Amino acid sequence: MNIKDQYRIIEFGEFGDERGNLVVAECGGIDVPFEVKRVFYIYGSDSTIIRGRHANRKTSFVLINVAGSSKVKIDNGSEADIVELNRPRMGLYLPPMLWKDMYDFSPDSVLLVLASEHYNENEYIRSYEEYKRLMEDQSGE
Ligand code: TYD
Secondary structure (H helix, E strand, O other): OOOOOOOOEEOOEEOOEEOOOEEEOOOOOOOOOOOOOOEEEEEEEOOEEEEEEEEOOOEEEEEEEEEOOOOEEEEEEOOOOOOOOOOOOOOOOOOOOEEEEEEEEOOOOOEEEOOOEEEEOOHEOOOOHHHHHHHHHHHHH
């Protein structure tokens, strides 16, 4: 499958006025295509750090740089794409079984992550070789 058909950029609604900005992420199939069970955020990483480096068997994610910017390299085992997250209104939807690296964090980056599942280390694939093998097995079926 073409990698561009696997992930999706979401544009959240914005209700800014003279008092400031307000961005809304309606979950459960509206803006975010799943019910959110977990939220975490990453900050204090810098331009030398690569985070992520894993795929998830079950969890879908939406990533939002609510401040600053970062890049996400998305890999499906046969092709890769890079998305820059640099606006609070922009979300990146990633379904399960995509390999992801997050990197090039700006000093003020706050990367908010919405997840469809509770944390379970057993559903993380942290070896790229294992991931490649699984994807090759899947495409050969
Ligand atoms: P890690 O998966 O390395 O984070 P990232 O992929 O964003 O670089 O997680 C770092 C540590 O935090 C690791 O010990 C697992 C723990 N953790 C949780 O306990 N719950 C969570 O929801 C997440 C994302 C991580």
